[in-house]
Amino acid sequence: MPKEKEVQNLSEVTVRFAGDSGDGMQLTGSQFSDTTALMGNDLSTLPDYPAEIRAPIGTVYGVSGFQLHFSSSDIHTPGDRPDILVAMNPAAIKKNISELKPGAMIIANIDSFDRKNLQLAKYETNPLEDSSLEGYEVYPVPIGSLTAKALQGTSLSPKEVSRCKNFFALGLMYWLFDRQVDQTVSWIQKKFAKKPEFIEANTNALLAGYNYGENTELFNTRYNVEPAKLPKGTYRSISGNEATALGFLAASVKSKLPLFLGSYPITPASEILQYLSNYKNFGVKTLQAEDEIAGITSAIGAAFAGNLAITTTSGPGLALKTEAIGLALMTELPIVIVDVQRGGPSTGLPTKTEQADLLQAVYGRNGEAPVAVLAASTPSDCFNMAIEASRLAIKYMTPVILLTDGYLANGSEPWKIPHANELPDIPVKFRTEKEGFAPYLRDGNLSRPWVKPGTPGLEHRIGGLEKANISGAVSYDPENHNLMINLRAQKVKNMVNDIPDLTVDGDMEGDILVLGWGGTYGAIKEAVIKAREAGYNVSQAHLKYINPLPKNTEYVLKGFKNVLIPEINLGQLSKIIRSEFLIPVKQLNIVRGLPFRVSDIENKIKEVLGGIA
Amino acid sequence: MIDNQPKENSQEKIKYTAKDFTSSQDVRWCPGCGDYSILAQVQRTSPDLGFKKENVVWVSGIGCSSRFPYYMDTYGIHGIHGRAPAIATGVKVNNPNLDVWVATGDGDLLSIGGNHFIHACRRNVDIKILLFNNKIYGLTKGQYSPTSEKGKKTKSTPFGSVDFPFNPLSLALGAEATFVARSLDRDPKHLQAIIKRASEHAGTAFIEIYQNCNIFNDGAFELYTEKDTKPDNVVFLEHGKPMIFGKNQDKGIKLEGLNPKVVDLANGEASVNDLWIHDEFDESPARAFILAQFTENENMPLPVGVFRQIKRSTYDKDFHEQIERIKKVKGEGDLKKLLFAGNMWTVN
Amino acid sequence: MKVGKEVLELSDVTVRFAGDSGDGMQLTGTQFTNTTALVGNDLSTLPDYPAEIRAPVGTTYGVSGFQLHFSSSDIQTPGDSPDILVAMNPAALKVNVKDLKHNAAIIININSFDARNLKLAGYDTNPLEDGSLEGYNVVQVPLSQQTSKALEDSGLSAKEISRCKNFFALGMMYWLYSRPIEPTLKWIKDKFKDTPLLAAANEKALLAGYYFGENTELFTTRYQVEPAKLPKGIYRNISGNEALAIGFVTASVKSGLPLFLGSYPITPASDILHELSKHKNFGVRTFQAEDEIAAITSAIGAAFSGALAITTTSGPGVALKTEAIGLAVMTELPLIIIDVQRGGPSTGLPTKTEQSDLQQAINGRNGEAPVVVIAACTPADCFNMALEAARLATKYMVPVLYLSDGYIANGSEPWKIPEPDSIPGIEVKFRTEKEGFAPYMRDENLARPWAIPGTAGLEHRIGGLEKSNVSGNVSYDPENHEFMVRLRAQKVKNIENDIPELEVTGDIDADVLVIGWGGTYGSITEAVSRARRNGGRVAQAHFKYLNPFPKNTGEVLNKYKHIICAELNMGQLAKFLKSEYLVDIDSFTKIQGLPFKSSEIEKKIETVIGGYSK
Amino acid sequence: MADQIIETKEIKLTAKDFATDQDVRWCPGCGDYSILAQVQRSFPDLVGIKKENIVWISGIGCSSRFPYYMNTYGFHSIHGRAPAIATGVKVSRPELSVWVAAGDGDLLSIGGNHFIHACRKNVDLKVLLFNNRIYGLTKGQYSPTSEKGKITKTSPYGSVDYPFNPAALALGSNATFVARSLDRDTKHLQEMIRRAAAHKGLAFLEIFQNCSIFNDGAFDILTDKKTKDDNVLVLEHGKPMLFGANKDKGIIMDGAKPKAVEIGEGKHRIEDVLVHDEFDESPLLATLLAHMTDDPSMPTPIGVFRQVTKSTYDGDVEEQITSVTSKKGEGDLEKVLFTGSTWEVN
Known part of the structure; x- marks a missing residue:
């Protein structure tokens, strides 16, 4: 019995x-x-x-x-x-x-x-x-x-x-x-x-x-274990890679642009290629190319042909695509490069997670080659950031790098499913007007016109050589080169007025702000909660846009005596913050191929505050 | 779902001239370069290739010949070294209505671009690849290339190169290309005819064009282009015709099993009906491979013309048909259905 | 009748x-340069x-x-204007007139100023007649006509003449600047020895030009520039690429390692491949690979098997080699990657110069992948930095990224040739001892042993996956990964104790410090010396080691109130120094594919100092 | 220069000498185990090759773990780059015996360019292609040798890619030694490994290898006792091309096309059957053999398709160095430094 x-x-x-x-x-x-x-x-x-x-x-x-x-x-x-x-x-x-x-x-x-x-x-x-x-x-x-x-x-x-x-x-x-x-x-x-x-x-x-x-x-x-009090809505469990795939699909629908993915199998990003190859009925084209370089260059071809073009890979793939990213930014074509970061360097630890590709994403190209860099913070956030990356790429006619990592990619969490009509449209306007057309004409955002081959009368040529502004003809002229270098940099900086300010959870001033980016959001959030429970006054802010940084970033950081940056690398965001704002920062760097333990961050917070309540 | 191809407007066929395909850019090749003639033949044949000018996209890599797109008044990408076939694949797969052409040199296509070339051939993507083969690196001023003959003395091989060269046609056949041909920069009529044949072919069309670089490799093909030596050293391939060449058409090619032989028709050594009848559409690549190997032995003439043309479904067409088929089976993609899928639960 | 020509003494x-x-x-x-050097x-x-x-022909x-x-x-520089x-x-004339000093002399080949050439040059009116050359001292020389007159019976075609x-x-220029014509005559004899007709013609043309200067009324003055007081020794004129090439041949001899170059033609680095291909008798192996990636990976293979392995390229090539450089970091092999920088980004401006690959060199790889980064500062310095790169790479078993640029690569200067035995040896020892061998054991420099294939008993495997220290077996262990990430970073950091400190010259106790790195050395040095000559107080320091920075860098920077950093990019060194030392830097940048004019930097110094306290 | 390798007494090695202490991590049932075993069994009797002079180079993929299990010098490099790295090793150290282990994705997808150039140049490398017609390490995507229509994770509706014919591609790149064997035919595989080792120049050996997880049974028809005799044509130099349980079928030439026919009374005569010639200078016969796999009615040939000798790239580089050195004399640093027009300041 x-x-x-x-x-x-x-x-x-x-x-x-x-x-x-x-x-x-x-x-x-x-x-x-x-x-x-x-x-x-x-x-x-x-x-x-x-x-x-x-x-x-x-x-x-x-x-x-x-x-x-x-x-x-x-x-x-x-x-x-x-x-x-x-x-x-x-x-x-x-x-x-x-x-x-x-x-x-x-x-x-x-x-x-x-x-x-x-x-x-x-x-x-x-x-x-x-x-x-x-x-x-x-x-x-x-x-x-x-x-x-x-x-x-x-x-x-x-x-x-x-x-x-x-x-x-x-x-x-x-x-x-x-x-x-x-x-x-x-x-x-x-x-x-x-x-x-x-x-x-x-x-x-x-x-x-x-x-x-x-x-x-x-x-x-x-x-x-009692049910949690989650906001009202319909939920499903979702992993980062699946959310990334769905996000680009949503962007394709909302922009009315067919989605093209040029990719090559690499751990831990292959699932995105596998998910998207199921959605032929959305007109999605997935090309498993012969190598990583063919992956991105076929996507560049697709962008030139008037599509929402993306390429997905991990660290070593991003390294191989460096030259082609330079071509995308020189030809000012909209393309999103997704880097699902893994343990590095080189082949590194393919099935482990890390956040050590940030400096490569921001600086890793020959010449002054500015590219927008975004980072998803949770598995379901990959959906939103995939849409945001597509929006920025199209609006500013520029390559955008979206960073996620192996932990987000394979981890899953409940996701409150947004209704299709809640998602904002992504406006796209192909130039068809022949009058006054020139391939490098600039609009308010310094973006050049996007012309779909097949449009009569707007035939033009683009390429990797420096070119004259407006006309786009190859030019070696010193002044023009100086103008174009500054113009390409300014275009990325302009995005600052089009991205949300950095929000602070907690007071706007105080002893400590815990600043993180990408996949450390969950661990930092829980550590901050635990520290507060232990009586410490802790504020938290999380960066989802790293190039350009939100325009209120310096203002927020200056409000705190200590800025603590936990990262799964040797201090890459810290380097950027120090060189941009000359602010001393405290660093917590653990590089074990695993996500942060909440206790590691909690103890560091207490240590920085001298263990005082 | 969204069809990004511009609608086929039905107004009547507009008649183009070569001028329509000439861009405003002044041409910056060295005076005497073979590229001028190839550009001219492309501009002369384009008007009657049946496509709309706005649907033409020229893609190139890096090198002298890769300046080609700047001089054609069509859509064009001057890409990065070796990546033209991959960029072109992206363009074509996206919009099969576009006529996608690749202009590339022997270094660009066969050195750094080798992998993308053999994969484009393997897939039978419907793009036309024009190889400007001058057997030297021009833009970087005179290093040897993968088609330079072994022992070639250049800046980077002052004592002669130790490299065996590629046979571009054998490589294309090894990668199962469905249209393989050769022509000469200084034979305008022949080059125009081959460009037309390539344009009509559905699938990867590969044309090797011998092109004279008058600065770093001048006269490399004189034997095949000078009036007095050309007839004895070039055999024009024509489908269904026996292979005959020579100043007074007195020499022929005979195929004994797998070995080709030059025979004299004048002294009765052989008659016309022993000769090898060229069959462009032979399913097996063996004979095309034999023709491609002519250049490996010096007592055979240089074959020019279409070596092989076979029908095979193209990658881009299969790609699109699959999408259409699945759209019919699963219905147009519905974002709502996509999101609200899998096991869900509601909180209220 | 030869009129007595007045000879004017010029300093430069x-x-x-x-x-x-x-x-x-x-x-x-080049001929005028070689003769000037001889003088x-x-x-x-x-x-x-x-x-x-x-x-x-005739286009701009x-x-x-x-x-x-x-x-x-x-x-220090090829002159501002x-x-x-x-x-x-x-x-x-059209392309160059805007760069000239306002009262410069212009010698014009009048014979080519016909309607066709004027149109080709984009001139609507003839500049010689429309007053547009006001203020310049224009000398119209019938150069083509004089040449064909001198070579009437030379037997050459009109085109050859x-x-x-x-x-x-x-x-003519030799006469104008009192230079001897013998060196060029000797060079012509040797250069055109297989074409005597051409040799004779060129000699005649040279002499005709010289006598024309002497007899014509066009030139009233002649110029004279005294020899400079250079340190005693034997000199030759050398370009950066050439100095770099023979620097590595020297490193090969001094280390006893055979030199292997894996390369692919790319402007402006191809000349290094051309130069090294000549030195087969030094056992130099130059491999022109099928592409940039094959070039570096073949060099990695050669490093694994015991060669002094280098790969030469420019910006776009380094971009393509990024993944392979990561492999060299992980396998801890001595590989030297030479980046002759050019205008970027992407294909950019291949024949123009720039310094915009620094961030790519230091940060441009996935994961924590630290690499030693050094930069040559003058054409001749490319020789010394080649030896330094070989020394550091082999001593610390680490890839070294050696930055040069189009300006110093193609520019040339007199080089005091060092005696071979005055050049220090590079001590390299391959591991042969079987006892206790493990591929990732460490010596005092944290360097792992170099055990080359062919050594019995030391068979081992290396690769790109994370491995456990000492044994080198593949390991996914979290603690080990952290240990190895920090060890690889520490090994590069330790090198700061093995490189020269940052040297400050000029007024060391001034408030203003002017810094720069790599190829800007000449322009900055000239600007600083001119500013000091005009009474300004300014100090100067120049970086040749970019990762790690010299040990005393922080200390030096913190001594100055105002630091000007002159760079041909948008402030890449300035960003690194701010991040590393939190010190504010006044970035003075120029991105036009051209080197700095020393006057540009001098004007900047002047504004910062607030006019000179005369 | 590097120190000389000292001659040791010729001691006969065993397979065990070539095994390492690493435990092998392939999936149970994987064909790689058998290939590793045959390599370890055939290496001891490779003539004139010292164990310490052997270098194994691999890229990325399951088969690229191979070097970790061979007790020789080894380099597990990056995806597709093994042939280029191996060329660097061989050209800088021609006395080394350099072997490449690569899968179909590694060698023919990302590594395609380095493979065709190594063939063209005839660098003295031994390239073993572990062809399982699938991506294993990244868990089951289709590869450039997967048959068109193959359903995998990245081609859920069947792939639209025509595959490469690896042997035909090698021949198109003028490879001087092209052969094929099967992972489960241990005796034949050992023989092919020995033939590859003996060849001076680039030796390309395609090995059909079963991936038991993602493409199980792809080659059963060629390895199962019941079906292999009727579907495998074992090529032997100088012998007529016969196959079938009791060798009653053969290959004859029908014009320029090979055909499989019955042999015996009332059928085709043995005399008409094509005789295999491994050393035919022209690559044409080998190309016909290579294309037999495109035609389902034909048997699959294994053995040496073609072996011709011509100078090797690394040999020519060495020889050029010695000839230039003999002409110009050993490199003299003094001379190099002080060449060109120099002048004296005193």
């Missing part, structure tokens, strides 16, 4: 699923987070892919992890340290043990703790038996054999049965955290529609896991 | 030869090539110019 289990209410929980690449931890984690989102919690996820695709089973470098932080209040990061680890094999514990909260729960699939797997995980003795897991709440669960028992009589092979054990674990976690199973049940129906025997097997495994939680004496408490 | 003269691309102005200028004057030259190779964009500044004292212009046709008129002009 199942004993009545005590239900404990929690404000927030951080869960991590970990197992072999083949164990389907990414699938389990994303199902758990979709269900959690449906139940109204605020959440943030962080997949931790191994570098290999399929490393040999049981090895530590083959461990794939998925971390989910969910809460009844507003949260912004996937959580510093997991409260609970679901470990499908010894290697999963070996890899993740050092990051768990002290006293964290560990649900371990006891079946896989045999000699071979322990050896592969480089354990001399079984951690479940020797006292090495002292201080953790360890729950050994025979997930493998329980799944096999639940699927007796199925037509699946033993190997296929073993592959269902992740649904058992999912079911168990649904019970433990009082989540409904039906969302996953309907998902299984759709996903395995073509293979009914899998539908049955996975559903049974899921329910077996759930019922096991119910009946076993192993667990005596159950947990519940 | 700026001469400019200009004519059609086919007129051989570069050759004439012992200090000098500095500035060729001004047109973008086209051979534009149609086909005009090719050569400027030479020579003096009896120490000079010419005292005398030799114009071979109307287009040459006309091509000799530049030697006539040269001869």
Whole structure:
């Protein structure tokens, strides 16, 4: 008779699923987070892919992890340290043990703790038996054999049965955290529609896991996390890469320009190419080019032909495209270059995150080659910044670099879906008037006319050589070169009057302003909240436009005794702020290929304020 | 969804002249350069290639020949070194109504641009690539290029280059180009005819044009362009015709298995009907490959004309048809449906 | 009857030869320079090539110019504006007249001032008649006609004869500035030894020009410039590109490493490839690759296998090589990337000069990818900085980015040739000891060992992925990544202890300091010395090491109330110094594809000092 | 100059000597394991090549992890650039034996230009193409060798790209050694590796390699016992081109086009069957063999398509240096510094 289990209410929980690449931890984690989102919690996820695709089973470098932080209040990061680890094999514990909260729960699939797997995980003795897991709440669960028992009589092979054990674990976690199973049940129906025997097997495994939680004496408490109070509206869970893709699609619709993506497969940006290649019915053209340079140059061709042209890549790709970005800015064509930053330098750490391409984006070209640089702050913010980058590129006839990073790209969060008609139109006006046309005529924003080849009477030539203003004819004239250099720089500076001012959360003056950019927004926000809770007066500001900086930036910074800039690099925004405004700044630089821990920033805030309340 | 091609206005065919295709820019090639003649033949043939002037886009890279777009009164991009075929692919894929032409030199196309060239051929993108082959680097003043003959003495190879050169036509055939031809800068009539054939071809059309650089490689092709040596050293390929050449048309080419041989028609060594009948539309690339290899052995004449032309669907057409097909299947893209998709929940 | 010509003593003269691309102005200028150097004057030259190779004869964009500044004292620049212009046709006059000093002399080849050439040059009226050359001292010389008269029986065609008129002009200028004609006569004999007819014709034209100067009434005065007092030694005239090339040959000899150059033709760096291709007998391997990326990656391959590996290019080439430079940073191989800067951005102005690649050099790569950045400041200095680049790259196992520019690359100056054994050796030792070897173990300079393929027992693998220190095996470990990022940065920072401190000259205790970097050294030095001569108090410091900065940079900058930074960009060094030392900098910039005129900088100094306290 | 490599007593190495301590990280079932094994088994009997003189260079991709698993000098470089880096190594150190490991994306997509130029120049490199007709490391996009219409993550409706025929492309670039083998035909693969090693000049060896995760079974028809005899034509120099379980089918020339026909009474005569000639100077026969994969009715040839010798790029560079040095004498720094018109100041 199942004993009545005590239900404990929690404000927030951080869960991590970990197992072999083949164990389907990414699938389990994303199902758990979709269900959690449906139940109204605020959440943030962080997949931790191994570098290999399929490393040999049981090895530590083959461990794939998925971390989910969910809460009844507003949260912004996937959580510093997991409260609970679901470990499908010894290697999963070996890899993740050092990051768990002290006293964290560990649900371990006891079946896989045999000699071979322990050896592969480089354990001399079984951690479940020797006292090495002292201080953790360890729950050994025979997930493998329980799944096999639940699927007796199925037509699946033993190997296929073993592959269902992740649904058992999912079911168990649904019970433990009082989540409904039906969302996953309907998902299984759709996903395995073509293979009914899998539908049955996975559903049974899921329910077996759930019922096991119910009946076993192993667990005596159950947990519940109330829904968060989110603004009214319809939500879905979305990752940064998907939001980026949808943002450009929206920009294409709102500007009535067909979208062209010239790209080349590179981790962690390939998903954007993959998402967009599905939307042929939006007239989207995705060209997987022969290399990164062909990716951007085909996009430049498309921009010249009158399209919303973008190219997506990561650090090494941006390096290869340097010369072509110079061509785009010299020919003053609208193109958006998306850089999903990853651990560098060079090939670096492809599956890890970092923010170390900022100086390359702002300064990294031969000659005076100014380009607008924007940065998204959260996974769903990628949607807005994709639209903003398109708007600025078109309006000012200039290349725009949009920076995101591996953490935003793969992490997901609930997204309040904007209605199509709420999104502002992007005005585009192709020049057709022959009278007085010249390729480098300037309008109020110093933008030159955009002419679609095929327009009779406006035939003209553009190129990488310096050219005379207005006429666009090749010119070596010294004065003209000076004029064009200043004009191209001024055009980017003019955007200052067209972008929002820097907003401050907290007082406009005080002891400390925590200034960040890009993907550190979540960690800084939570750290500031925690510091305030501890009695410190802390203000926060976050930059989404780095070239040009918002026009009130200096004014805001001058209001504070200390400006603290946390960055996942050796101080690149700090360098820009110092050279622009000659203001001393405090730096927090951690370059570990991982997002900031909230505690790192919180401690630094306190340290800067001398630990005084 | 949005169709960005300008609507085909139905007014009658406007008659162009060469002048219409001449831009206001004064031409800055060195006096005596072969590029002048190629520009002239393009300007003379363009009027009757059946396209609208506003739909023509010339794309080039970096080098002397890449100044070409400035002198054509059409749309044009003077791109960066080696990237013309990639830029042109972007233009064509976007707006298949445009007639996209690439002007490029042997350094621009075969040195830095080699990868983009073989991929454009492989994909059969409907762009016309004119290779101005002068077998030298002109703009950077006289270094050897990937088509310069081995042992060539230049500024960067004062002791003679140690590089085996590319055979541009073999490379194009190796990358499965569907239209491969050669012509000469100093044979205006022939060059005009080949430009016309290329314009009519649906797919990547590659024309190698031997072009004289009179400053750094003067006279490299004299054998094939001077009146007295041309007849004995050039064989004009014509579809369905036997290969005959020579001052008094007394020499021919015979194909024994896979080896071509020059035979004398006058002394009865062979008769006209033993000769190799040129077949431009042969599906297998083998014979075109044999013709391309003529330049590798000196007792064979230089073949000019269309080596091979085969029908294959073009990349840009397939690309567009796929979009149209999916639009029919999935219906026009609806932003609302796009956004409000996947599992959602409402907060109220 | 030869009338006695008065000889006038001059301290310094700026001469400019200009004519059609086919007129051989570069050759004439170079000959006049070599002879002037032999006479012992200090000098500095500035060729001004047109973008086209051979534009149609008589057009303005086909005009090719050569400027030479020579003096009896120490000079640093090719002169702000010419005292005398030799114009071979109307287009040459049209293009150059606005640069001349207001009372400059203009020697005109009157024979070419016909209607056709005037029209081609864009003149509606003949400048010689319409009063537009008021104030200039115009000398109309029937140069073409005199040349053909002198070469009547030379057996050359009319066209060939006309091509000799530049030697006539040269001869005339030799007379005008009392220069010996023997050096050029010897050069003609050697240069045209296979074409005796041409040799004889050119000699005749040279002599005819010289005697014309002597006999004609057109010239009333003759000029004389005394030899400069240069330090004792043997000199030759050298351009920046040439000095850089033989600098690396010297580094190869001094280090015992075979030199490998991976390069691709690009203006204005191709001459380095041309020069190095000649020195096969030094075991120099020059590889003209299929593209810029193959050029640097082949050099990386050569560095891995033990060569002194360099790759030469200009701005657009460095842009293309960005990813590969990142690979060199990660594999910690000694590779030298030479960027001869040109007008940008993108294709920009290939034959013009600029200093706008500094930010790309220091920040232009994905991730934290620190690279040593140094810059040569004069044509001859390109030799010294080549040795310095080789020393730093091999000692610290780090890529070095060596910045030059079109102005010092093509300009030339007298160079006191160093004795080979006076040049310090570059100590390089390959790791051969098997015991305890690991590819990423560190010595006291944080340099990893250079173990080259072919050494038994030291087989190892390197690559672009992050690796654990010492073992070098691929590692994704967070702590290790942080450690390696900081170690690579520290290794470059430590180099500040191995480079000379920032030297301040002039009035060290003045309030105003004028700074600059790379090729602006000549113009700034001349401007500062002139300002001080006129009573201004000003100090000067010049940067040749841009990353890391010299150790005492902060200390020096903080000593001055007002710092002027003269650059041919929009203030790139100023931005770095502000970011690094939070010191305010008064950016004085010029972006016209041309070097600074020293008068421009002098005027700026004057306004800052508020007129000279006379 | 760099110190001389000291002669050691010729000790016979084993496959184990070529293995490193790194544990191999390819997916279970990947064809790369077999290629690594055959390389490690055939390298010990490479004549006259010392282990320390072997350098493996790779770009980016699954197969580009190869150098980490070979106990020789190795360089895991950047995407597409291996042939260019290898050229730098070989030209600066001709005595080294330089091998390139690259996948179809690495060599033929981003690396296409460096590959065709290495072939053209005949640099003495051994280029092994691990052709699995898919992008593995970036998880399943189509590659330049994927068949047209291939459905992958970036071509959800089927790719519209015509693929390269790698052997034809190499021949179009005048490559002097072109061969093909299969990851699962261990004996044949070892033989091809030895032939490539023995060739003086650029040796291009295409290896059909199964990607068990994203393109599993792409070459089953050529490797499964049941089907391989009827679909694989094993080329041997001087032998007639016969295939089929009991060698009862052969290739004859129908004009300038090859055709597969039945051999035996009442059918075609053995005498008409084309005899393979690996050393034919003209590349035409090899081109026909290369294009057989475009025609489904034809078998897939494996073996050496073509092997011709001509001077190597690195050899010519070396020889030019020695000849110029003998003519002009060893480089004398003094002379170089003091050339041109110099003058004396005293």
